[in-house]
Amino acid sequence: MYFNSFQFFVFFALFLCGYFLSPRKGKSLLIFLGSLFFYACWDFRFVSLILFSTVVDYVVGLRLHACSDPHNRKRWVSLSLVVNLGLLGIFKYYNFFIDSAVELLTDLGFHATAPGSLTILLPVGISFYTFQTLSYTLDIYRKQLEPTRNFIDFGAFVTFFPQLVAGPIERAAHLLPQIQNPQRPTAAQLRNGTFLLAWGLFEKVVVADNLAFITDKGFAAPASGPNTLLSLYSFAFQVFADFDGYSNMARGMAAIMGFSLFHNFNAPYFAASPSEFWKRWHITLSSWLRDYLYIPLGGNRKGPIRTRLNLMLTMVLGGLWHGAAWTYVLWGTLHGLLLMLWPRKAHPRKWWTGILVRIVFFHLVCLSYLFFRAEDLPMVLELLHSFGQGWSPLVNSDLCTIAVKIFAFSTPVILYQALQYRSGQVDPARAWPLPLRVGFYVILFYAIVLWGVNDAQSFLYFQF
Amino acid sequence: MLSRFSISNFKLFHNAGFWALLIIVLIESLLQAPLRKRFHRHHVDRLVQKVDEHTFDAPVLILGDSIAENVFRRVVPLEDRFAVFASNQAIEMTGQSFILQRYLAHNPQPAIVVLMAGMPMYGDLEQIFTENYIQRVFIHWSEIAWMAQHTLDPVFISKCIAYKCSPTFRYRQQIRESLRPHKSTEAGPVTYTAPQVPKWSASYRLNQAWKTLRNKNASEKALETMLSLTAEAQIPFVYIPPPGTQQAQATFEQSMREMSRYQNTWPHLEIWEEERAVFPEDNFFDGTHFNDQGYRHIRPYQEALFLRILTTGQRIDQQTKDLRRLNMSDIKTRNGIHLPQPFLLANFYPIEGIRSHAFQWTQPEFELTVNGSGNLILETAAGSPPGILRILSGSPHQAFKLTGGKQILTIPLSSDHERLRFSFPPWKPDSNDNRTLGIAIEALGLAAAPAHANSPSE
Numbered sequence: 051m052y053f054n055s056f057q058f059f060v061f062f063a064l065f066l067c068g069y070f071l072s073p074r075k076g077k078s079l080l081i082f083l084g085s086l087f088f089y090a091c092w093d094f095r096f097v098s099l100i101l102f103s104t105v106v107d108y109v110v111g112l113r114l115h116a117c118s119d120p121h122n123r124k125r126w127v128s129l130s131l132v133v134n135l136g137l138l139g140i141f142k143y144y145n146f147f148i149d150s151a152v153e154l155l156t157d158l159g160f161h162a163t164a165p166g167s168l169t170i171l172l173p174v175g176i177s178f179y180t181f182q183t184l185s186y187t188l189d190i191y192r193k194q195l196e197p198t199r200n201f202i203d204f205g206a207f208v209t210f211f212p213q214l215v216a217g218p219i220e221r222a223a224h225l226l227p228q229i230q231n232p233q234r235p236t237a238a239q240l241r242n243g244t245f246l247l248a249w250g251l252f253e254k255v256v257v258a259d260n261l262a263f264i265t266d267k268g269f270a271a272p273a274s275g276p277n278t279l280l281s282l283y284s285f286a287f288q289v290f291a292d293f294d295g296y297s298n299m300a301r302g303m304a305a306i307m308g309f310s311l312f313h314n315f316n317a318p319y320f321a322a323s324p325s326e327f328w329k330r331w332h333i334t335l336s337s338w339l340r341d342y343l344y345i346p347l348g349g350n351r352k353g354p355i356r357t358r359l360n361l362m363l364t365m366v367l368g369g370l371w372h373g374a375a376w377t378y379v380l381w382g383t384l385h386g387l388l389l390m391l392w393p394r395k396a397h398p399r400k401w402w403t404g405i406l407v408r409i410v411f412f413h414l415v416c417l418s419y420l421f422f423r424a425e426d427l428p429m430v431l432e433l434l435h436s437f438g439q440g441w442s443p444l445v446n447s448d449l450c451t452i453a454v455k456i457f458a459f460s461t462p463v464i465l466y467q468a469l470q471y472r473s474g475q476v477d478p479a480r481a482w483p484l485p486l487r488v489g490f491y492v493i494l495f496y497a498i499v500l501w502g503v504n505d506a507q508s509f510l511y512f513q514f
Numbered sequence: 515m516l517s518r519f520s521i522s523n524f525k526l527f528h529n530a531g532f533w534a535l536l537i538i539v540l541i542e543s544l545l546q547a548p549l550r551k552r553f554h555r556h557h558v559d560r561l562v563q564k565v566d567e568h569t570f571d572a573p574v575l576i577l578g579d580s581i582a583e584n585v586f587r588r589v590v591p592l593e594d595r596f597a598v599f600a601s602n603q604a605i606e607m608t609g610q611s612f613i614l615q616r617y618l619a620h621n622p623q624p625a626i627v628v629l630m631a632g633m634p635m636y637g638d639l640e641q642i643f644t645e646n647y648i649q650r651v652f653i654h655w656s657e658i659a660w661m662a663q664h665t666l667d668p669v670f671i672s673k674c675i676a677y678k679c680s681p682t683f684r685y686r687q688q689i690r691e692s693l694r695p696h697k698s699t700e701a702g703p704v705t706y707t708a709p710q711v712p713k714w715s716a717s718y719r720l721n722q723a724w725k726t727l728r729n730k731n732a733s734e735k736a737l738e739t740m741l742s743l744t745a746e747a748q749i750p751f752v753y754i755p756p757p758g759t760q761q762a763q764a765t766f767e768q769s770m771r772e773m774s775r776y777q778n779t780w781p782h783l784e785i786w787e788e789e790r791a792v793f794p795e796d797n798f799f800d801g802t803h804f805n806d807q808g809y810r811h812i813r814p815y816q817e818a819l820f821l822r823i824l825t826t827g828q829r830i831d832q833q834t835k836d837l838r839r840l841n842m843s844d845i846k847t848r849n850g851i852h853l854p855q856p857f858l859l860a861n862f863y864p865i866e867g868i869r870s871h872a873f874q875w876t877q878p879e880f881e882l883t884v885n886g887s888g889n890l891i892l893e894t895a896a897g898s899p900p901g902i903l904r905i906l907s908g909s910p911h912q913a914f915k916l917t918g919g920k921q922i923l924t925i926p927l928s929s930d931h932e933r934l935r936f937s938f939p940p941w942k943p944d945s946n947d948n949r950t951l952g953i954a955i956e957a958l959g960l961a962a963a964p965a966h967a968n969s970p971s972e
Binding site: 057087092093244484491496499500 | 528529530531533534537538541668669672673676680682683686689690693712714715716717719
């Protein structure tokens with residue numbers, strides 16, 4: 051049940067009716083049940099998995115709070131880590147590690163056979179809810195959070211359907227109190243929620259899904275350097291519009307229900323450095339990795355070399371989080387290298403150098419997408435090889451058509467990012483006057499109806 | 515105090531979504547007619563437009579799939595006799611039923627309705643074509659309500675309503691193409707795909723459970739609606755199996771099995787099984803639809819078929835004009851036998867060319883009162899048991915022996931108020947005891963009673 055499907059909108063409308071009509075005490079139960087149904091619409095067999103994870107972290111949270119002995123507390127938090135990361139490892143990484151180990155041993159001259167590949171599906175959203183539940187137990191372990199005694203509230207927090215399958219990755223300290231004490235949405239929340247929902251849908255079905263055709267064609271047959279470059283541009287805006295669209299819709303739906311979720315993107319392609327980029331791109335993941343991986347590893351407190359190593363390790367694991375493939379590891383490594391090597395305190399003094407730096411950095415990000423989008427390493431090599439070909443003649447009609455389409459579809463998201471960047475606000479539309487917002491809605495409606503790709507296409511980040 | 519109730523204090527008026535919705539509703543209302551007129555549509559769209567906007571006075575209405583369309587589309591010289599609304603299997607029986615309803619609502623009643631369709635029960639409003647050929651096309655509220663009732667699927671119905679309310683959504687493909695032919699998006703023309711619901715999805719399982727519960731699929735329900743409508747309007751309904759290759763024999767047999775189930779309940783349904791024609795494979799370009807060679811070869815078949823349809827339609831049409839129709843309020847029953855208005859089990863079918871009403875009963879005895887004059891014509895169905903019919907009014911009481919099986923009786927009505935009592939052995943379920951009685955009244959002063967009227971036996 052994708053957010054961009056009719057099925058989902060009907061579900062959400064029915065859910066909202068029930069939610070607003072239900073008594074205050076019943077709201078979290080309704081969220082919990084509604085979310086489980088939402089999840090079951092993908093594959094009801096995996097509902098047991100998410101319930102298991104929920105029960106384990108609920109119990110661990112209570113035990114951690116009740117227990118004062120540091121050894122026992124470590125045992126309980128280890129249990130949570132083993133269960134959550136174990137499930138993630140089995141369902142997401144088992145085949146990857148086994149196959150990679152066999153390949154490595156074979157290359158080293160040993161005779162190795164795989165003990166057997168698991169033909170299992172990747173439960174949708176497992177990476178997201180695993181990180182969310184882990185943050186709950188880790189915060190309690192660090193005594194930064196009080197556990198909830200109400201299982202329904204905790205279940206609603208873990209499975210909260212607007213952000214269950216692709217984030218934003220919430221923290222218990224932020225979302226759980228809202229679930230425990232649900233509020234009626236304010237007029238501002240309704241206004242903002244409606245806007246985010248409409249804008250997110252536009253980003254997904256008009257921008258991302260149309261650019262997907264260009265990207266897919268370009269990556270399927272990398273004909274020349276300019277063609278590959280255009281495909282990378284196309285993918286850069288596709289992946290942004292796709293994920294930002296999802297995040298905006300999630301935030302919009304939550305706002306309509308009276309909740310506030312973290313924002314996930316804030317004009318990332320206007321970043322002038324890797325560290326700024328990661329403060330603007332997939333913010334909830336990068337802050338999770340910072341709080342629960344980078345800082346526990348020592349952060350920047352143990353000298354420059356260790357800091358760089360910590361950065362690299364965090365980014366490699368961040369890459370691996372995105373998928374069980376060496377291409378993602380390389381993508382993370384590349385970003386790790388950028389973080390390590392990018393000159394610190396290199397703030398451009400002149401406006402044109404600022405633009406130049408941003409353009410250069412954007413192209414480095416695009417280059418990293420080559421690893422992110424490629425299906426395997428041979429494809430990466432093929433794409434890299436294509437860069438050296440076909441630059442003359444640079445301009446031909448096919449390339450111009452592709453470039454115009456990329457420009458046409460990406461312009462709305464570039465402009466909106468520019469507004470975000472300039473205003474310093476994540477949701478600059480909040481301040482728009484009424485007639486502007488009305489006109490914007492009408493334009494969005496007709497753009498979605500006329501140019502939206504009508505098959506409900508999966509969101510890219512569902513696979514992670 | 516005044517300012518508190520001022521319009522400007524009403525929160526909705528400060529809501530951009532509200533104003534945008536209002537503007538969109540206004541634009542969409544204004545666009546309904548122009549978009550409908552301007553944009554070309556696929557053939558089902560055109561067919562529906564033809565039903566809605568033109569008047570036909572043909573005695574024969576043809577419905578059916580693309581093979582029927584192949585067979586009947588070359589009847590231009592006979593246009594005044596045939597109203598051809600055969601289209602495509604994609605519209606399923608549901609679409610055929612909607613076309614029939616629209617036709618009957620706008621046109622003089624035909625003398626005969628012909629349905630030619632292979633696999634008439636195939637489809638349950640979930641084919642890949644359903645959105646483009648049914649949801650997007652049949653957008654009367656009554657049609658949406660019918661589909662809502664039979665699918666109980668809020669997603670399906672929401673889409674129907676969206677197509678109904680937004681002409682921009684309905685004609686988005688045509689608008690795209692008119693804005694920039696074929697190239698306005700990389701996606702190209704709008705594509706319709708059936709939702710890919712995995713078998714482990716809860717919604718898929720719920721849908722399956724609902725299908726099991728509701729017992730019949732939408733096509734079966736739609737056919738029943740068509741049969742009921744034609745019965746009510748006293749129009750014979752003829753099913754003709756489409757021509758095909760020898761390889762399509764299994765399909766033909768299945769169609770026959772499916773349709774024959776309805777014959778017992780709906781006696782006005784005629785199945786012309788003998789009209790099934792088999793042609794060599796090289797007469798078809800895809801094994802199903804005729805090629806040019808096929809069109810040349812099917813001429814004799816077409817001529818014979820058209821003649822039979824026209825003769826049947828013409829005969830009944832003429833008789834309808836000449837003979838008095840039985841007014842259902844003229845018949846009253848007792849002992850728990852009901853002839854509801856319109857009949858649930860009572861349908862129309864011809865006895866010896868005269869229109870009759872028929873009904874089924876299960877009781878061993880029941881009484882019937884007929885208000886009318888002329889000849890009362892009764893027909894018992896093939897599966898009826900032997901019994902006795904007594905005329906209770908007048909003296910002495912006449913009695914007629916019903917021998918069992920198909921039998922036709924013509925009884926002159928001596929008064930305007932005749933009471934008849936039928937006595938039969940008790941009815942047993944799941945037996946071949948198919949008690950169907952056809953009743954017709956032949957008006958006085960017209961043709962004499964058929965020659966095979968029985969004499970009183972007691």
